[in-house]
Amino acid sequence: MTYVLHYRNGKVSKEGRGISFFYFAPSSSIVAIPMGSNDLPFIFNENTNDYQTVTIQGQISYKISDPKILADTLDFTLNDNGQYKKNDIEKLNQRIINEAQTATAAFIQSIKLKDAIRSAKSIEERIREGLTSSHPISMLGIGILGANILAITATPEMSRALETETREKLQQEADQAIYERRNFAVEQERKIRESELNTEIAVEEKQKQIAEKKMETEIQRSDNERKLREMQLEADISVETQRKMLIEQKTSNDKTEADTQGYLEAMLNPYKNMDWKTLTALQQNSDPRFNMALAFRLLAENAEKIGNLNISPDLLDSLLHRSNDDR
Numbered sequence: 001m002t003y004v005l006h007y008r009n010g011k012v013s014k015e016g017r018g019i020s021f022f023y024f025a026p027s028s029s030i031v032a033i034p035m036g037s038n039d040l041p042f043i044f045n046e047n048t049n050d051y052q053t054v055t056i057q058g059q060i061s062y063k064i065s066d067p068k069i070l071a072d073t074l075d076f077t078l079n080d081n082g083q084y085k086k087n088d089i090e091k092l093n094q095r096i097i098n099e100a101q102t103a104t105a106a107f108i109q110s111i112k113l114k115d116a117i118r119s120a121k122s123i124e125e126r127i128r129e130g131l132t133s134s135h136p137i138s139m140l141g142i143g144i145l146g147a148n149i150l151a152i153t154a155t156p157e158m159s160r161a162l163e164t165e166t167r168e169k170l171q172q173e174a175d176q177a178i179y180e181r182r183n184f185a186v187e188q189e190r191k192i193r194e195s196e197l198n199t200e201i202a203v204e205e206k207q208k209q210i211a212e213k214k215m216e217t218e219i220q221r222s223d224n225e226r227k228l229r230e231m232q233l234e235a236d237i238s239v240e241t242q243r244k245m246l247i248e249q250k251t252s253n254d255k256t257e258a259d260t261q262g263y264l265e266a267m268l269n270p271y272k273n274m275d276w277k278t279l280t281a282l283q284q285n286s287d288p289r290f291n292m293a294l295a296f297r298l299l300a301e302n303a304e305k306i307g308n309l310n311i312s313p314d315l316l317d318s319l320l321h322r323s324n325d326d327r
Helices: 067-073 088-109 113-117 120-133 135-139 156-271 276-283 288-301 313-326
Strands: 002-008 011-017 028-034 038-047 053-064 142-154
Touching: 002 067, 028 067, 038 088, 053 088, 053 113, 053 120, 088 120, 088 135, 088 142, 113 142, 113 156, 120 142, 142 156
Parallel strands: none
Antiparallel strands: 002 011, 002 028, 038 053, 053 142
16 A cells, blocks of 8 residues: 655666565665555634634545655655654645645635534535645646545634523523414414314304294295185085075065965955855866766765765766767
8 A cells, every 4th residue: 555666866767566576775765655545634724704613533545546746746765674764644634634725715704603604514615625725736646536524613602602502592492382382282272272163153154044944934824824714714614605596586486485375365365265166166166077076965965964875886887988088
């Protein structure tokens, strides 16, 4: 994981990754550049738009992609003990941190404290874009693997203030939630009560309709009864009229009968006290049989005065024979 450059008399004699060789120390220089990925932690402070200080903590992962360019820029020469003569790796790390802070500063200074605390992902993107597009970083021959923000914190006083504000806000939200829950309960109670009232109104409306229907039924029944009474009265009137006509007719008949009876009595009154014999004589019936019958009746009435009466058979025969001929 180490790229080695062997300089002899100021020129590169050997180079490569993971190579081994012998060299003459008085006339040689060995440069060793680590090729593995490195995680560079950083922490720096910035001021936000509302003049509050935030501390940004994170790490940058990078890898040396062109060791020859880095060897021309920084000194990674080893001494006889295999240790670096200079600590230029710290310079490399510091330059990377400076570029990361430069890429972050403008963004942090344009937002407020609360937004800065919640902008970890945005800061990571800013650092990656800033390091990737940075000319000094490209001159060092390194490649940026990634950037991670581990924490963004305010000062302790401001943190406590934010905690208090957040706590109060959470309390307000809790109170608001309680209010909304109570308001919801009241609203539900109102809806229930309104539903009950609507139900009562509907029941009253139905009862009203039932009462109106009953009233209509009563009116209809009364009307029907009135019509029946009228029909009954009309029938009674018709019957009475017929009776009146009958009585008048009967009276007329009785009067006519009485008049007729009076007329007959008047006509027959002269004959009322007459003897039947006189009445018989008035008939002036010339039939011999009638006269014979009359004679026999007189004989019968005076039978006690008659001692002996002879009636010849010829006389009876002639009477009977004539009677048969008349039939």
